[in-house]
Amino acid sequence: MRSWMLFVVTLTLLASGADWARAQQRIDVQAVITAADVNHDGQIDRVEYLRRMSEAFFFVDANKDGFLTKQEIQQTIAGANPERVAAADTNADGKLSMYEYHQAIAQNFDEADTDRNGLLSMQEIKTRWGSPTG
Numbered sequence: 001m002r003s004w005m006l007f008v009v010t011l012t013l014l015a016s017g018a019d020w021a022r023a024q025q026r027i028d029v030q031a032v033i034t035a036a037d038v039n040h041d042g043q044i045d046r047v048e049y050l051r052r053m054s055e056a057f058f059f060v061d062a063n064k065d066g067f068l069t070k071q072e073i074q075q076t077i078a079g080a081n082p083e084r085v086a087a088a089d090t091n092a093d094g095k096l097s098m099y100e101y102h103q104a105i106a107q108n109f110d111e112a113d114t115d116r117n118g119l120l121s122m123q124e125i126k127t128r129w130g131s132p133t134g
Contacts, residue, residue, distance in 0.1 A: 045118060060073060070082070070095075089099065
């Protein structure tokens with residue numbers, strides 16, 4: 001379950017909306033929230049989100065060099081969106097540092113947090129990434 005969770009949360013950064021919707025056909029969004037929701041309040045706060053996403057970074061970093069390459073991302077994440085990866089690579093060196101990765105996922109959190117309360121509710125997650133279909 002843990003490695004599946006890491007895979008799922010990494011999609012939030014690297015998959016486009018359409019790719020996420022296709023991948024999500026096999027994913028129970030409620031299970032994702034439950035796994036990330038450490039304090040069991042039914043929402044994902046920024047700390048919970050960043051913790052899970054940091055774990056995902058290390059899961060995807062196959063050679064453990066502290067960077068995510070395009071190859072590592074494509075081999076690990078089905079439907080990875082090359083444009084989003086390239087946009088996150090702010091120094092254009094062909095890989096994502098932890099700093100670049102955190103900048104991108106923080107922006108993603110902020111975009112999903114439509115009520116600006118610092119929490120991702122189930123409704124905000126469904127709105128951002130679609131409703132589960134299976």
